[in-house]
Amino acid sequence: MIYFDNAATTLQKPPAVAQAICQALASFGNPGRGVHDAALAAARAVYDTRAALAGFFGAENPRQVAFTSGATQSLNIAIKGVLRPGDHVITTALEHNSVLRPLYEMEAAGVSLSILKSDPLGCISYAAFEAAIRPDTRAIVLTHGSNLTGNLIDIARVGAIARSHGLLFIVDAAQTAGVIPIDMQKMNIGVLCFTGHKGLLGPQGTGGLIVREGVRIAPLLSGGSGVKTYSKAHPDDMPTALEAGTLNAHGIAGLNAALAYIRENGLDAIREKEQALMQAFYDGVRDIPGVTVYGDFTQPQRCAIVSLNIRDYDSAEVSDALAQQYGIATRPGAHCAPLMHQALGTVSQGAVRFSFSHFNTMEEIRTAVDAVREFAR
Amino acid sequence: MIAKTLKLIITFHTTTEAMSMEACCRAEGADGRLIPVPRSISAGCGLAWCAAPQSEARLRALMESRQIVFQDIHRCII
Structure with a gap:
């Protein structure tokens, strides 16, 4: 997984x-x-x-x-x-x-x-x-x-x-x-x-x-x-x-x-690794046609989270397909954040959240980017 | 039972403060150990610092410098 x-x-x-x-x-x-x-x-x-x-x-x-x-x-x-x-x-x-x-x-x-x-x-x-x-x-x-x-x-x-x-x-x-x-x-x-x-x-x-x-x-x-x-x-x-x-x-x-x-x-080393993984994933998915990424990625520091949707697909279906076909664990739905979803206009679709740890690897990031690209075709 | 002698007993409002006292005394090599609060001092439960009476001045200074808040200092035979 x-x-x-x-x-x-x-x-x-x-x-x-x-x-x-x-x-x-x-x-x-x-x-x-x-x-x-x-x-x-x-x-x-x-x-x-x-x-x-x-x-x-x-x-x-x-x-x-x-x-x-x-x-x-x-x-x-x-x-x-x-x-x-x-x-x-x-x-x-x-x-x-x-x-x-x-x-x-x-x-x-x-x-x-x-x-x-x-x-x-x-x-x-x-x-x-x-x-x-x-x-x-x-x-x-x-x-x-x-x-x-x-x-x-x-x-x-x-x-x-x-x-x-x-x-x-x-x-x-x-x-x-x-x-x-x-x-x-x-x-x-x-x-x-x-x-x-x-x-x-x-x-x-x-x-x-x-x-x-x-x-x-x-x-x-x-x-x-x-x-x-x-x-x-x-x-x-x-x-x-x-x-x-x-x-x-x-x-x-x-x-x-x-x-x-x-x-x-070191807190800094852990954060820098997470930020690098997040940035690599964001850079990999941001320009894929049909993919919408949420949030402000101009911030100098942010949590290692990338939430996205693919076309108008149900986020639950995307998350389930990622798990079933690629063994990738993500979180779909509303994330207990109702007002944020209202602000983003994602109440009915939800969003697929990818969140990273410094224990993750760049190889895992590449696999996830390929999976998102495949689903967006 | 252990033979009873005169002891210095320092009580605290919380277990956390008693643990802070132990950590401080261990770090500084100061005298004493944690014991259950003797019945002659309080019928409630809790932890107290027990040391030799002659340690009082040093322990008071230690608590002041490390900002450890104690409840009372007693001398009793236990």
Whole structure:
């Protein structure tokens, strides 16, 4: 199989990830629920991973890193834990349903929502952020990179806008964490939501949110915390406040191994390889008659994603044919990005998304370009 | 049971802070180890740092320099 569905999850992980998970499964107790060797082994792995993530994303302190099952849970915690009826929040048409649906729920509860429209290339005007800000604006919630077009948003620029207006800046880094550099302090990010199983190369079921010191988030869940058992209220100290229940320490150990791999191999080297693969695929398909490619490919950096359609063919049929005839794994349909598809005019057709990993090869790219050319004939 | 002696016990608000203390003390070669919070200090659960009483000054300085937030410092016979 040629796996080009890395925006959904990276299939190929560094071997050390599986090794770390297997070792953890055989040796970990419950992190933070005891002081015997097995519990401490798990607690140490969890703490080491917090520290690694804090360093990786330019956070102030490991205690500000809370683990979750992934970006969706993180975004729900951040959005529902911060916004209150009467607040106004700004987001964009680029968003995934993991941002949109919690925001729609908050809208129904009395939050006012502004959704910035995109242009036909899937880009947002930065002036639109300034124009949308009102006296009651509380936050900007924003994806760092579109999971459909691969377009990036300059979060340093939006972070500066948020800073100048005293707004909380919540970033969905599901498509960029592990590949595109993110520095929370330099970019004025208040809450960074990430998943572990995509660019960070960790296992599914891992992820988290990193919260700037001083930002208060009301917990979505309460329950076991390992401390203050006789208090009726869940503890409000980070990260315990946002981590009710037993953590996925086995998965977190795998995520830590993945972070070590990224550090050893270099974020820049990984990104440059992905960008080269994406660019080669884009250059190979862009001029094929009958092929429509979506997104802005003039950006100096973008996610390693190329979404396209062939003539008026159903994207599901194209994706299935790619899998059946060439063994190429892609993602058709709507990609949980309804507003982006509306903006691109692809609601009924969907689009075929090719998304790349640095583990892919140029030979695989050539095979995929030939397949698209063949289908477009 | 282990013979009881006077110990320095440092408690924390979260397990993460206790783990931070352990990582810091290991890196600096400082005295102590993690133990369950003794019942004489708190009936709740959690982890505490246990060290010899004479280590207090060094551990306080370490926590200050590494910005480790502790809850309380106790001396008790355990």
